[in-house]
Amino acid sequence: MFFDNEERNLAQRELFQVVSQELLALSSNFDASFGVRNIPTHTEDGIPIRKLYVSNLPPKTTRAELFGVFAQYGFIKSCWLRMGDKGPNRTPKPTYAFVTFINPADAHKALQAPYHEKQLRGRHLRISPADSWHQPAEDADGRVCWKPNSQRQEENIASLSGNDDEQHNDVPKPDPPSNTEKDRDDSNALAECGVSQDEQQQGSSETDSDFNILDVLNRDCLNHVLSYVPIRDLIRSERVSKRWQQLIQEFLLGVRIFKTSWWQHVPVILTTAVLRRVLQKVGGSITRLHIDHNWTALNDRTAHTVGKFCPNLEELKVVGMHTKNWNPLIYGCKQLKHLSFISCNKLKDSSLVQIVKSDSSIESLTVANNTHVTGLFLTGSNPRKLSYLAFYNCYSLQGAVLTAAIDLIPCLTVLKLDACPVTMWKIIPLILKKVPKLQELSLSEYNSLDIGPKLYDSEMFCESLSKLTELRALNLSKNIYVTNAVLKQVARSCPKLTALNISSCNSRRSYSHAGVGDEGLSAICRSCLDLSRLDVSYLAALSDNGLAAAARLTSLTSLTARGNAALSAQPFALCLASCHYLKEIDACGCDSVSEEVVTAAVEELGAHPRPLVLSIAATAAANVKELPAHKLLTVNTNEDRSNPHLRPDFVDHIFEDISDDSFEDLYDADDFDDFLGGDEDDFFDDDDDFEDYEGMYRMGLHAPDILLL
Structure with missing residues (x-):
């Protein structure tokens, strides 16, 4: 089927609802043309079809002409015509119309009428039933409510007003006069078709009011829908109408x-x-x-x-x-x-x-x-x-x-100095002595020994911690300067501590000094009984005996111990049996943790029901096909949250000892001399200053550059 340019531009401006009506109209006209009679008499909601949607209207269509086309099928209650955009240099064109019949049988006749009968100025009209919302509704007594739902709601609200309005109900209201000659011509034409003046005014008052989705949704629903639309698009759409602009402005005031x-x-x-x-x-x-x-x-x-x-x-x-x-x-x-x-x-x-x-x-x-x-x-x-x-x-x-x-x-009250210059560590004790009211402290990611100061006695840092009696949260993760002595001082000075993170504190066994282990964690668990969140991940010196001390923390709600290969399921089971507020356990990367931790969790939830999340990915328990289950237990065996590079047993295979001989074949190659420029321009001359590192730095060449060569 072919359409001209005007129809194509019109279709692009229609909303999705209008497009659906067009498709339904095409299907109904197609069925009517080939003698198929499967047009429904009621909508999907069971409402009798009285109102029809009409499109593909020719330019300069009037309501009188539509009455002349559909009057042959029955008595028409009203006819409403939707005109296009108006402007100083534009001629308004009709876009679509609604024709309402008194009897649903007459509307059904119009839908079943042959395709060639529904023509206007040589153009075939597309006819389809209007939506359920536009159809006149019937009461239980069979009376028809001709006005749309929005107008019915306004009348119900008006009926609940004071007695002053009821006193003026008997006063007759004058009919609105027609303003243009076009309206008078339409009225005369409707009168010739047998439609009285009162019925014309009722049909006009019924359908002239615009009805859109703003009348369907309440303010809360509209605000929820608009929250998914970018604010930029909402601002650009304010020009649609004054009512929409007011709605957008009220929504933006609530952002x-x-x-x-x-x-x-x-x-x-x-x-x-x-x-x-x-x-x-x-x-x-x-x-x-x-x-x-x-x-x-x-x-x-x-x-x-x-x-x-x-x-x-x-x-x-x-x-x-x-x-x-x-x-x-x-x-x-x-x-x-x-x-x-x-x-x-x-x-x-x-x-x-x-x-x-x-x-x-x-x-x-x-x-x-x-x-x-x-x-x-x-x-x-x-x-x-x-x-x-x-x-x-x-x-x-x-x-x-x-x-x-x-x-x-x-x-x-809150001080965080994370990943700062290593020289800052010497000044931190002086800073902590001046903030005795501190409630949250974070000193994480101090893990460099090469360019920073050498490790020194931690007595100064411990002395500064002795004054932080109001401390509630402490974060010392990835800090190689934290030892068991520091944790013992925290246990003595910070009894109100509720959150502690000591993950990856000297997690390498190759370091020259010992980091956090069982001794420091046991001291914390004996003194800081209000701890609710504890993170002891990636600790090389931590064993089952040290983690078992966490069973004393009756207020514990979250326990994280990732990447500790020495831990088994026993300390986690003890914590589950003693800590009745525990809601989260993360043991990802603990290879020796078996399914016993799941069994202990099920038993604990049977005695003390509560939601519990158990993360055991990359453990021995994750390989078990069928684990014990409980409706309050969530077991995560797929998402491995541990970082293998932070594990105490991590080995970097790129820089292994066997890789020192990997350049032997390169030195024996025939083209290696050509790569360096020949013997006469030997880069590594014995007489040059490159024999020691000091000469290398004087020449502006660093060790990584030589490795790249």
Whole structure:
């Protein structure tokens, strides 16, 4: 079947509902043309079909012409015509129409009529039943409610109003006059077809009101649906109608969190101008803003934009931006409490001076993956509300500067100095002595011995820990400076400890000093009885006797012990039998853990029911085909969460001893001299300074470069 250009453009503008009606109309006309009579008399919801959907209308179609086409099948209740877009240079064209019959049998006749009878100006009309929502509904007594559901709801609401409205019900209301000659011509034509003036007005009042999905869904459903639509698309769709614009504006006023990473799937470059337009719509209501989109498109005016349009902002997270100055935030965001800068390479101390001044409301500050921040911005201010300070992988952070700045932060309760320069470890005891109210401490990823200071006596660090009596959470993971002596001091000084992470503390057996073992863990379990979360993964000196001490922790809820080949199922079973609040056990990578831990878990859940997650991937229990089961027990045998490179028994096969002779064949090759440039330009001359490493460094050549050669 072929269509002209006007019909094709029209079909592109129709909604999915209209397209479905078109397909149904084509199928019904096809059946009628070939004598097939399978057209239903009722909708899927059991409502009699009285209203028909009509499309493929010719230009300049009037309601009188539609009455003339369908009046031959029965008495028509109303006829409504949908006109297209209007404008100064546009002629409105009809898109579709609804024809409502008094009797459902007459509507069925119109559907079954031959295809050639339903023509208008040489164009075949497409006829199909309207949706159930548009069909007039019948009461239990057989009375027909001709008005759409939206108008019926409005009448019900109006009937519940005061008595003042009832007093005016008897006053007759004048009929709305016709405004154009076209309406008068249509009325005259309808009168010639046998339709009275009152019936014309009833049909017009029934169908002239637009009905859409906004009348079906309540506000909560609409907000839930709109939450899945990108804010950029919602802003661009405001021009649809005034009602839709009002709905979008009310929804945007309720937005509290906005992340620019939600646009990653959209092929649009986020610029400061685009961000400004978005924040003009949602900036007044959002409290959390994450700028984690492509940083190359945003300029230095981003801070001014955020400060101007987000007066109620409480949390700001910036990821991967090269913007230097963020001081303008303090002038607009008076309620900003949480601030994070992740991988912002151009961020310097001068960028944060005004943000942390004495009258600011900043409570937490995080700087990660930075090479310029030294901590000097904290010395020139007195942030009275700052209680959370975190630095991660900040190479230029200076311990002496940070020690002086700590004196100006009286309310500090959380301090995180992770993956900082190794020289910082000597200054940490001085810092900890100045923060006796500290409740959370993180000193992780200090695992370098080559470029940092040599290991020294830990008495100074233990002495600083003795003053942290209010400590609740401690993270010492991947820290080779932590020993059993440190844990004994923590056990004596921190009785309120609830979370401890000592994973991978000197996990290599090849290190010259001993790390954390059974002695230190036993001391912790004897004193810190309020521990609820414990992580003892990748410890070379940990055995079953040390982990069995965790059975004393009656408040334990999470136990993690990954990658410990020396552990068996016995200590985990003891913890399950004694710790009745335990909800999670992670023993991934513990090769000797058998199915006994699952059996112990089933027995414990029978006595003390609770949800329990047991992760035993890469263990001996994971190879058992049928494990004991319980409805509250979740056993994970597929997802191996352990890291093989952190295991105490890990061996790097790339740099084994046997690989030292791997270059012998290369030296014996005939073309190796040609590769180095010949004998006359011998690179490794005996008389050169390359015989020792000092000569190599003087010539600007390093050992990795020689290995590559």
